[in-house]
Amino acid sequence: TTGCTCILFGQLVFIDGTTTFLTLSFLVRSIEALGCAGCNTASFSIVAQEFPDSVGTVMATLETCFGIGLIIGPTIGGALYEVGGYVTPFATLGSCLVICSLCAAAVERTRHIIFG
Numbered sequence: 001t002t003g004c005t006c007i008l009f010g011q012l013v014f015i016d017g018t019t020t021f022l023t024l025s026f027l028v029r030s031i032e033a034l035g036c037a038g039c040n041t042a043s044f045s046i047v048a049q050e051f052p053d054s055v056g057t058v059m060a061t062l063e064t065c066f067g068i069g070l071i072i073g074p075t076i077g078g079a080l081y082e083v084g085g086y087v088t089p090f091a092t093l094g095s096c097l098v099i100c101s102l103c104a105a106a107v108e109r110t111r112h113i114i115f116g
Helices: 003-016 016-052 055-084 086-116
Strands: none
Touching: 003 016, 003 055, 003 086, 016 055
């Protein structure tokens, strides 16, 4: 959900009309927020289940990586904007998110088959 809505948000620049643009912007971002919230909740739950003996350490590592992403992300987004314009950062990040979610689903399916 988050990857697809990120790509969609980048396409909103092609919408004519202020009311339509604002309505779709709020709608797309709201759907993206729901997907992101679900992903974060699932991530923390999976980490707690998979690493019961070191939950604190793993959660701290997860939060550190999140913080590093918040620091590095705007720089990469700005560089992508400079290279390809408004759509490029959203298309790139959205595509990465979709690919990562497909890989995660494949790994989970394989893990379920192997370990039951």
